[in-house]
Amino acid sequence: MHRLYENNDIVVFWDSDKCYHAKRCVTGSPKTFDINRRPWIDMSLADNPEIWQTVSSCPSGALKCLYKHGIEVRMDEGSQRSVAYDGEVEIGECDYQRTDSGWVIVHTGVRPEYEGKGIAKRLVYKVIEAAERAHVGIEATCSYAVKVLKE
Numbered sequence: 001m002h003r004l005y006e007n008n009d010i011v012v013f014w015d016s017d018k019c020y021h022a023k024r025c026v027t028g029s030p031k032t033f034d035i036n037r038r039p040w041i042d043m044s045l046a047d048n049p050e051i052w053q054t055v056s057s058c059p060s061g062a063l064k065c066l067y068k069h070g071i072e073v074r075m076d077e078g079s080q081r082s083v084a085y086d087g088e089v090e091i092g093e094c095d096y097q098r099t100d101s102g103w104v105i106v107h108t109g110v111r112p113e114y115e116g117k118g119i120a121k122r123l124v125y126k127v128i129e130a131a132e133r134a135h136v137g138i139e140a141t142c143s144y145a146v147k148v149l150k151e
């Protein structure tokens with residue numbers, strides 16, 4: 001299971017397949033990470049340094065975090081894509097197609113001047129999360145998305 005959690009500044013990625021429940025997150029930032037709550041991660045209850053340091057201490061790699069650099073990523077299921085915005089300007093997208101076996105990610109792209117900020121990963125993760133929430137399969141022909149799915 002892939003999930004994204006965000007506050008104004010940071011996005012946290014969680015891959016449940018990698019988590020081996022060492023609970024270092026729970027002790028590092030108990031208000032943020034509470035396995036008895038749904039959703040179990042709440043990014044509004046601790047400051048960014050505490051969250052960042054806690055995520056960095058996850059021994060399995062199940063948790064990862066990035067600064068958002070003011071870029072918002074949203075789903076646009078009507079257009080079968082996730083979209084990255086700098087203010088009102090579209091600066092990246094991840095396109096998928098619906099097939100009989102699920103969703104297939106066919107393209108991920110970010111404007112060159114925005115590369116190196118983790119935006120492509122956020123775009124792909126957003127689509128994966130949406131597919132999982134919709135209980136449909138997810139595959140990719142886009143080479144970058146294939147890499148994220150195999151991570």
Ligand code: SF4
Pocket residue numbers: 018019020021022023024025026057058059060061062063
């Ligand atoms: S620290 Fe990482 S491996 Fe341990 S419970 Fe938290 S997410 Fe899972």
